[in-house]
Amino acid sequence: MAISWDDYAVEWENEPSALLYADKAFESLQQVVDIQSTRVLDFGCGTGLLSQKLSPLVKDIVALDSSEAMIEQLDSKQLKNVEPVVDTLSRGLVAMHPAFRHQFDLVVASSVCSFLPNYSDVADIVYSLLNKGNYFVHWDWFSEDDQEGTMNPRHVLQVLSSVGFDEVEVTTPFSIDTPRGKLTVLMATAKK
Template sequence: MSEWDAYADQWDDDERVIHYSQQAYQSLTQAINCDGLTILDFGCGTGRLTELLHPQAKRIVAVDSSAKMIGVLAAKNLPKAEPLAIDMNSGNSQPMHNAFDLIVASSVCAFLPDYQASLALFRQLLKPQGYFVQWDWQKEAGDPASGFTAEEIQAAFDQCLFKTISLQQAFTMQQGEDEAPVIMGIAQKRDQTG
């Protein structure tokens, strides 16, 4: 049972979740033409981003470790979506190697136990020249809060043989009295030599 299961029933009604997914979708489609792509929505939750991408995509594999979140998505009956409740970091992704044009991870990577190991896995799952896009809370150097600095994402992309296409603040979210910035990283799979 995933710790996220408890949030599944109310997730789609949360205004912050709705706003975050809409902003992520808008920033994605301004940067990448998603028409006809095979997409992996990693850490998809109840599939708010999957729903937005569904009309354009050729196929979306929507993966989350929370079976209850995936159950909410499955009930939406999106014909081009394949909801899967699996932990991809436990070796369940072998059949999907070199399968995707695009992998998206919306507010997920900061929660991963090993961000770089997950990036290395995403690289294996992407087709040549495929794209990886992440959105996470942006933090300043030395800040203990959850999230990433641009430098941390850049270093991880470099280490895992991704070419950085863009790394910038994509939008902000209201957090109490403050505006919290969300950083968007877009990277492209490169070959071992390039």
């Protein structure tokens, strides 16, 4: 039987590496993007670890995740400027859901893109959601090949450039000790 993200939700924040990942992602984000008073889409927000860090600094956040149990954990944090949405990112969602009626100043995705079956399609949707001059930033486990749950820098550069981002940079800002050993994190910063 396959395990879904719902099965991880309640215990997610008990894993030290998940907490450290969110801390390091937030720190690395602040080094490349001015997040003050921005309108943010936290795509694949999980239990809201990154949204919780962003919330005091930004205007508002649409926190999107396909796992209802993860969104329930985020809801329990009662973040006033965070609108949780249970769904997958698709053109239909963007066209129909009121949370997507305005453009975003920043889209973030923490450990999400490597699990997408359609990274290129989602990157294209993200591009359409951003105001000109603003950023899509995502973090995923780094790999030179294309193992599930990891991202290859060449692939990331190719996809983000092909959907129209003007400036794309891929770095490896931090590593984390995890139950699977020490893993390096890839950070993609793409400016529209």
